[in-house]
Amino acid sequence: MRFLPGQRYDCLQCGRSCQGWAVEVDPATRGRLRDSPLELRVLQETGLTATLLPGEGRKVLMARREGACIYLDERNLCRIHGEMGPGAKPLGCRQFPFLPVETPEGVHLGLSFYCTAVQQNSGRELEEQSDELSALLQRLAPRRAGFEPLWLDEGVPLEWPEYLRLEAFLWEGLSGPDPAETPLAASLWGACQPGLKLDLARAPLFDTAQELWDIRFMCLAILVASQEAPDPESISAMAEDLKYDRPVTFPRLGWSGRRSLIDAEFAGLPDWVEQEIRRYLRSLVFRKFVALDRPVLQNLVCLFMLPALLRCFTLVSRLSHGGELVREDYFRALSLVEKDLTHTRQGAEGTWASFARLYRETIALVARYV
Numbered sequence: 001m002r003f004l005p006g007q008r009y010d011c012l013q014c015g016r017s018c019q020g021w022a023v024e025v026d027p028a029t030r031g032r033l034r035d036s037p038l039e040l041r042v043l044q045e046t047g048l049t050a051t052l053l054p055g056e057g058r059k060v061l062m063a064r065r066e067g068a069c070i071y072l073d074e075r076n077l078c079r080i081h082g083e084m085g086p087g088a089k090p091l092g093c094r095q096f097p098f099l100p101v102e103t104p105e106g107v108h109l110g111l112s113f114y115c116t117a118v119q120q121n122s123g124r125e126l127e128e129q130s131d132e133l134s135a136l137l138q139r140l141a142p143r144r145a146g147f148e149p150l151w152l153d154e155g156v157p158l159e160w161p162e163y164l165r166l167e168a169f170l171w172e173g174l175s176g177p178d179p180a181e182t183p184l185a186a187s188l189w190g191a192c193q194p195g196l197k198l199d200l201a202r203a204p205l206f207d208t209a210q211e212l213w214d215i216r217f218m219c220l221a222i223l224v225a226s227q228e229a230p231d232p233e234s235i236s237a238m239a240e241d242l243k244y245d246r247p248v249t250f251p252r253l254g255w256s257g258r259r260s261l262i263d264a265e266f267a268g269l270p271d272w273v274e275q276e277i278r279r280y281l282r283s284l285v286f287r288k289f290v291a292l293d294r295p296v297l298q299n300l301v302c303l304f305m306l307p308a309l310l311r312c313f314t315l316v317s318r319l320s321h322g323g324e325l326v327r328e329d330y331f332r333a334l335s336l337v338e339k340d341l342t343h344t345r346q347g348a349e350g351t352w353a354s355f356a357r358l359y360r361e362t363i364a365l366v367a368r369y370v
């Protein structure tokens with residue numbers, strides 16, 4: 001088993017993973033809970049039990065009250081864990097915050113950066129917990145990468161050794177002092193060369209193509225709007241407002257104002273924010289984010305957008321309270337990004353496909369003249 005280098009973790013019992021998102025209940029857990037004294041008591045107290053999610057087959061989700069799982073008690077502890085034992089909890093709860101991925105090189109034990117302890121890098125080194133984690137892994141079902149064909153883009157295959165070369169390129173670039181965009185932009189450029197053959201030797205030429213940075217600005221406005229607009233119909237209007245520096249609202253971060261106010265803050269971002277962004281992106285590379293769920297190119301585009309999005313949300317969080325920028329501002333931004341874009345398999349699906357198309361076509365055009 002491989003661990004994310006330098007990562008620590010011990011549960012802080014903050015209850016965070018039990019709030020704000022839907023927890024799936026696997027059939028075995030459903031069977032254990034059904035008609036148990038605990039389920040009946042919780043049903044009596046809340047009037048709620050696990051619910052069926054309409055439109056997604058027979059998926060069962062844990063019911064929530066005010067956003068929190070009905071089994072979370074007032075001390076932020078899980079009542080299933082307390083009364084029936086840790087093994088009685090839904091599979092996803094037992095696994096969180098671990099995101100294991102089995103590869104031909106072994107299991108990579110990735111982690112969710114939605115978890116407070118993971119964000120803060122607090123607790124024991126993962127290496128120290130190797131025996132416990134190996135035992136836990138026996139009961140989990142890791143995702144798999146590298147055993148099935150991989151796609152660079154739709155219809156364009158990518159061999160696993162080539163993918164590993166790309167991953168090593170990203171890891172090395174994100175481990176140095178350069179801004180996170182440097183290796184990401186370079187790999188995107190290398191992946192979009194004519195003929196769609198991954199060509200990292202041509203990667204540094206990305207810097208010479210101003211058009212690509214201009215596209216990023218436009219994509220960022222759409223991405224921010226897709227996350228913050230009150231409904232899908234308002235996304236383009238909010239993206240336009242951002243572009244033309246008209247007032248916009250970030251409801252989840254509790255701030256309204258013009259984009260120029262955010263722009264004015266960028267120069268003052270402390271270096272630790274950049275280091276944290278690189279740490280997070282390395283963790284995504286480690287947990288095989290680039291190889292999973294979508295063609296590699298779409299995942300590269302997503303990674304390329306994330307640093308700017310994280311900086312933007314961090315600054316908006318700072319503006320929302322008006323004080324000094326603190327780590328909590330960055331962690332708020334990180335939680336939004338991880339919960340809605342990178343943790344779930346569905347995050348912004350159509351967005352990455354259309355951004356990837358835009359990059360692929362523009363790079364093919366620009367590359368002819370570089």
Ligand code: SF4
Nearest residue numbers: 018069071072078093
């Ligand atoms: S079942 Fe327990 S661990 Fe899972 S979300 Fe509910 S309270 Fe949290």
